[in-house]
Amino acid sequence: xxxxxxxxxxxxxxxxxxxxxxxxxxxxxxxxxxxxxxxxxxxxxxxxxxxxxxxxxxxxxxxxxxxxxxxxxxxxxxxxxxxxxxxxxxxxxxxxxxxxxxxxxxxxxxxxxxxxxxxxxxxxxxxxxxxxxxxxxxxxxxxxxxxxxxxxxxxxxxxxxxxxxxxxxxxxxxxxxxxxxxxxxxxxxxxxxxxxxxxxxxxxxxxxxxxxxxxxxxxxxxxxxxxxxxxxxxxxxxxxxxxxxxxxxxxxxxxxxxxxxxxxxxxxxxxxxxxxxxxxxxxxxxxxxxxxxxxxxxx
Ligand SMILES: Cc1cc2nc3c(=O)[nH]c(=O)nc-3n(C[C@H](O)[C@H](O)[C@H](O)COP(=O)(O)O)c2cc1C
Numbered sequence: 001x002x003x004x005x006x007x008x009x010x011x012x013x014x015x016x017x018x019x020x021x022x023x024x025x026x027x028x029x030x031x032x033x034x035x036x037x038x039x040x041x042x043x044x045x046x047x048x049x050x051x052x053x054x055x056x057x058x059x060x061x062x063x064x065x066x067x068x069x070x071x072x073x074x075x076x077x078x079x080x081x082x083x084x085x086x087x088x089x090x091x092x093x094x095x096x097x098x099x100x101x102x103x104x105x106x107x108x109x110x111x112x113x114x115x116x117x118x119x120x121x122x123x124x125x126x127x128x129x130x131x132x133x134x135x136x137x138x139x140x141x142x143x144x145x146x147x148x149x150x151x152x153x154x155x156x157x158x159x160x161x162x163x164x165x166x167x168x169x170x171x172x173x174x175x176x177x178x179x180x181x182x183x184x185x186x187x188x189x190x191x192x193x194x195x196x197x198x199x200x201x202x203x204x205x206x207x208x209x210x211x212x213x214x215x216x217x218x219x220x221x222x223x224x225x226x227x228x229x230x231x232x233x234x235x236x237x238x239x240x241x242x243x244x245x246x247x248x249x250x251x252x253x254x255x256x257x258x259x260x261x262x263x264x265x266x267x268x269x270x271x272x273x274x275x276x277x278x279x280x281x282x283x284x285x286x287x288x289x290x291x292x293x294x295x296x297x298x299x
Contacts, residue, residue: 037266039254041272071212093258094111106180107135110163140202144202145201147186148200151256153254154193178191185199199231199235201232
């Protein structure tokens with residue numbers, strides 16, 4: 001087979017996500033990853049918090065703020081991209097597997113513009129960046145099918161590597177060393193290494209247009225393509241799911257999040273906080289009575 005041209009351009013050189021000139025040297029100065037760390041919830045920062053108390057720590061107070069207009073002259077969309085991925089954290093990572101309509105092109109790539117957006121029916125959003133459809137989106141639009149696998153710490157490096165800009169005919173699966181598991185309701189396989197995957201069908205496609213870049217004919221350039229997909233089958237590792245098939249054990253899932261630049265993180269720190277009681281019950285309690293009294297006296 002003749003070598004297809006490398007169509008994908010070197011995005012990293014343009015975006016400059018990596019802030020380190022010599023990352024391998026920086027990494028040698030860091031402690032080893034500790035795979036024995038696990039989800040170990042603490043108390044909340046202030047278990048004695050009561051209505052009206054506000055922030056439980058006061059380091060925020062009096063700190064000056066800076067306003068940033070996303071469209072101020074000279075500011076680029078890449079600056080807004082960086083600002084947004086550094087400030088919208090943590091973001092879950094979907095490892096998305098697709099296959100072309102002719103079955104010849106298998107694709108695997110990570111996406112952190114990803115979240116669940118509804119549960120009846122179970123729906124997820126993914127946003128694909130770029131004027132042109134990348135390989136995952138091309139396959140999805142051709143077939144209406146994809147699988148999403150949640151990324152855990154035991155295969156973070158491989159998941160990250162699947163973002164490599166291979167030409168469309170070259171599958172990321174063997175390059176990353178990940179293993180496909182046959183799906184039941186859709187054609188793309190899901191990731192065997194993942195403790196939680198979903199088989200999904202395309203629901204809707206919404207193009208999002210640039211406010212700064214235009215096509216040759218003067219129309220705004222497509223900047224992103226937001227898709228909603230509906231989960232038609234979930235796959236959970238047996239040791240991670242409860243008997244009622246409702247909850248997933250974060251101690252087993254060990255999910256990884258993406259932050260700004262080239263930062264990833266784990267979910268080992270946290271706490272449980274019950275939702276507020278109903279307001280009908282709360283308004284009979286002293287803190288709420290006091291707040292309501294104060295509001296009334298100001299009227
Ligand atoms: C952790 C991670 C998250 C990413 N999230 C997104 C995203 O949400 N949207 C996007 O368009 N690209 C995202 N990328 C970049 C794509 O994975 C990358 O462009 C990939 O080459 C696309 O693959 P494809 O062309 O084979 O479909 C992400 C990359 C990484 C490493």
